[in-house]
Amino acid sequence: MICGKCNKNHATVHVTEVINGVKKEAHLCEECARGAGVGIKFSFSISDILGNLVDAKPPGKPTEKAAQLKCPECGMTYSEFKSKARLGCANDYEVFRAGLIPLLEKIHQATQHVGKTPHTADGQIKKENELVRLKRELDSLVKSENFEKAAEIRDRIRTLEIDLSAGPGAQRV
Amino acid sequence: MKIDDLLQQSGEWLRGSGPESDVVMSSRVRLARNLHRFPFLTVAPPSERSAIEAFVRERFEQVLAPRKIHYLTLTRMSNVDRTLLVERHLISREHAQGEGDRGVAVSTDESTSIMVNEEDHLRLQVLRSGLNLEEAWESIDRLDTTLEQHLNYAFHPRFGYLTCCPTNVGTGLRISIMVHLPAAVFAKQMDKVLQTLQRLNYTVRGLYGEGTSPVGDFYQVSNQVTLGKTERDIIGEMRKVIPEVLKFERSWRHKLVEDEPRKLEDKVWRAYGILKNARTISSEETIEHLSSLRLGVNLSIVQGIPISTVNELFIFTQPSHLQKIERKVLETEERDVVRADFIRKRLPSV
Numbered sequence: 462m463i464c465g466k467c468n469k470n471h472a473t474v475h476v477t478e479v480i481n482g483v484k485k486e487a488h489l490c491e492e493c494a495r496g497a498g499v500g501i502k503f504s505f506s507i508s509d510i511l512g513n514l515v516d517a518k519p520p521g522k523p524t525e526k527a528a529q530l531k532c533p534e535c536g537m538t539y540s541e542f543k544s545k546a547r548l549g550c551a552n553d554y555e556v557f558r559a560g561l562i563p564l565l566e567k568i569h570q571a572t573q574h575v576g577k578t579p580h581t582a583d584g585q586i587k588k589e590n591e592l593v594r595l596k597r598e599l600d601s602l603v604k605s606e607n608f609e610k611a612a613e614i615r616d617r618i619r620t621l622e623i624d625l626s627a628g629p630g631a632q633r634v
Numbered sequence: 635m636k637i638d639d640l641l642q643q644s645g646e647w648l649r650g651s652g653p654e655s656d657v658v659m660s661s662r663v664r665l666a667r668n669l670h671r672f673p674f675l676t677v678a679p680p681s682e683r684s685a686i687e688a689f690v691r692e693r694f695e696q697v698l699a700p701r702k703i704h705y706l707t708l709t710r711m712s713n714v715d716r717t718l719l720v721e722r723h724l725i726s727r728e729h730a731q732g733e734g735d736r737g738v739a740v741s742t743d744e745s746t747s748i749m750v751n752e753e754d755h756l757r758l759q760v761l762r763s764g765l766n767l768e769e770a771w772e773s774i775d776r777l778d779t780t781l782e783q784h785l786n787y788a789f790h791p792r793f794g795y796l797t798c799c800p801t802n803v804g805t806g807l808r809i810s811i812m813v814h815l816p817a818a819v820f821a822k823q824m825d826k827v828l829q830t831l832q833r834l835n836y837t838v839r840g841l842y843g844e845g846t847s848p849v850g851d852f853y854q855v856s857n858q859v860t861l862g863k864t865e866r867d868i869i870g871e872m873r874k875v876i877p878e879v880l881k882f883e884r885s886w887r888h889k890l891v892e893d894e895p896r897k898l899e900d901k902v903w904r905a906y907g908i909l910k911n912a913r914t915i916s917s918e919e920t921i922e923h924l925s926s927l928r929l930g931v932n933l934s935i936v937q938g939i940p941i942s943t944v945n946e947l948f949i950f951t952q953p954s955h956l957q958k959i960e961r962k963v964l965e966t967e968e969r970d971v972v973r974a975d976f977i978r979k980r981l982p983s984v
Contacts, residue, residue, distance in 0.1 A: 511801070535677045549677035551670065551788040551796045554803075561800065565793075568801055571862020574794025576805040577775070579782045586791040594864060 464490035511546030514567050519559030532556045585625070592621050635704040635742060637715045640722060641958055645744035645761065648949065650941035652764020656932040657880045659812040659852065659945070660761055662723075663770045665778055666797045666806035667756040670786040674798040675751060680734050683751055687735040690750050693784045694739055701777075703746060707737040714963070717954040723761060725749055746777065754798050754806075756781075765876060767809065767869050775865070794861060804861030809872050812841070813879055816851040816929040817886035820901075827853075827879060834875060835859055850921035850948070855879065887933060902930030906984070909977050914970040920951050920977065938984040947980060 462472045470490030519530070519539070530539040533556075535549035542548065542557050546564070554561065565572045575594040578587050595618050602611040647660045668674060672686050687707075694705050708716055708729070716730040725738050729752045736751035749757040758781075760774040788796040794804035802808070818824050831838050841852040855876065857868050890898045905926035908915070928944045930936040949955065956972050957964050964972060 511799075535673050537677060545676065546800065547676045547798050548674060548796070548800070550673045551668070551790070554790055554793050554796055561793075564800055565803070565861060569804065569859045569861040571804075571859070573792055574790075574804045574861060576794060576807070576864045577778075578794075579787050579789050580779070581782070581786065581789075589791060 462488050464488065464493050466490075466493040511564070511568075512544050515543040515546055515564050516560055517543065519557070530556065588621055588625055592618065592625065595621065635706070635740065637706070637711075637718060638958070640718065640744075641955070643744075644942075644946045644949065645722065647745060647761040647763040648942060648945040649763050650945050652762055652766045654880055655764035655941070657813055657815070657883050658765040658876070659814055660723075660763060661766050661770050662759060662761050662810040662812070663767070663774050664806075664808045664810070665756075665758040665774055666754045666795065666802045666808075667758065667778070667781075667785075668788040668796055668798070669755045670788045672755065675753065675755070676798050683734045683736070686755055687737060687751055690755070690785070691737070693781075694748075697780060697784050698739055698748075701741070702743075703739045703741045703748070705737055705739045705750075707735075708732075709735050709737070714954045714957050718958055721949060721952040721954055724759075726752060726757075728752065746773070748777075754802070756785075765811065765880075767811075767873060771865065771869055801858070802860055805863070805865050805868065807860055807865050807868055808856055809868065810854045810856040811872065811876055812852055812854050813876070813883070814850075814852055814925070814928060815879075815883045816925050817890055818883050819851045820890065821886045823882070823886060827882060831855060831875070831879075836875065849918070850925035852925075887929070891933060898933075899930075899935055901926050902933075902935045906930070906936060906981075910981050910983070911978070912974045914967070915974045915977070916970055917952060917973070920973060921948065924948055924951075936984060939982055943980060943982070947977060950980075951977060 464470045464472045465488050467490060470492065472488035472490055531537070532549060532553050534552040537549035537553055537556075539557060539560065542553065542560065548554065548557070562572050573590075573593050575590050575597070578590060595614055599611055599614045599618065602608075602614060652658070652661070669686065669689070672678070672689075673682055675683065678686065691705055694703075698705070706719075708719075708725075716725070719725045719738065719740075720727050720730045722744065724740055724744065724747045726749070729736065729738070729749050732752065734751065736749075738750065739748040741747070745761050747759045749759070758774055758778060760770045760777070762770045762773075790796055795806040797803045797806055815824065815827070818827060828838050835858045837854075837856045837858055839854045839856070841849045841854065855872075857872060859868070863871075905923035909920070909923050909927065924944060924947055927936065927939070928941070931939050931941055931944055950959075951973050953964075953969055956969050956976065959976070960972055
């Protein structure tokens, strides 16, 4: 099919418009379609998709509250976060936490870090992360019926839990 | 270290000496890190970017100089020089084309680089020849631990290392294994590999990362998930997946050798013939034939050409390398002539 506008190139963009019940069809080449401003997408960036994954408002918050949500440190608003799916500063992870958690769940199927921690992080954080990691290991060991190793891990979890409940900041996470 | 020094050497990871290097070209690990108390680059105004760069540079001088890692500022660097760093796999295309104060610290053996003010304040990278994730991880982990004692990283007990984009948060760890799959491509079996890997949450991209189509049968396999797993878990899972890809490619290589030896030999020798005799050759054609030659060398169809020579030709025949070697700006047609001359000189007669 030849482009209906320049009558020269091969038509690869097919547009159907319905205005007041009247259906109009156009067959254009890429160049003419771009010239006519037809909404075609030639590039695809990850931030486009990510933005769509962010909820319009954080769960459990009324829309008007979400609109007011703004980071006092970097000035980023919830709607900017939603459109870019990028964060402006470390504090945004707290400010947009409620909206961020479902997004992280979609991307990583997880919301809790269990990897490396900086030396500067206190021992408490390290223990808490270790606890999450061990609990996950326990689950998979039970699933694979490796009960001997599971019992060993369960003991380590108990020790850690006692340790954590005795220490300061035990309520965290 | 100066940019021109790079022309007198080649990266250690190109030697082709690592494990499984008949299929795996390189293993790359990357860590995304941001500094505590500085805004992320999404919102940082130019003055803040400069402050971040200056702060990091000062700390780097104390920490990295003894490790033979040297800082290069990109802000006033020529376009050709910046692209040279991309061709060398030391910085990303985005970093080369970016704006504002930014730079990269590069180790003299080119195995380590740290981009400053790319998408995140810091992007650490370690490259190794072949499938060598453990060594790459140990090296980057040590570097990261050292840096962390001099720079305060943005870290959150729940979310881990904080990054500008939520796709990198947590460990900030992205592993990319560059695999050469000419037989799978030749047998039109790549769909199977791509589909399976994507189902397992791995990204597969062309040679030069985001937004590019695969060139010369090279693919980059990387992990998508960075949060909720330990670094060792992420590496361990990759260590289980890649051997399957290797097995697949090798089976198809074997099948080609068994079923269609003439066709395969013809493909390899034609590639050698063109590379050894052409008087003008485009970058795409070069990569295509180098890919066939690489397969031929690995299957011992061609003997007497070191694999490192083939690997280096992939890098040195790119536009910025040729222009730096010739010390002048070259138009496309001129480059094609220079490229053909360069290949003829470098490629041994067999």
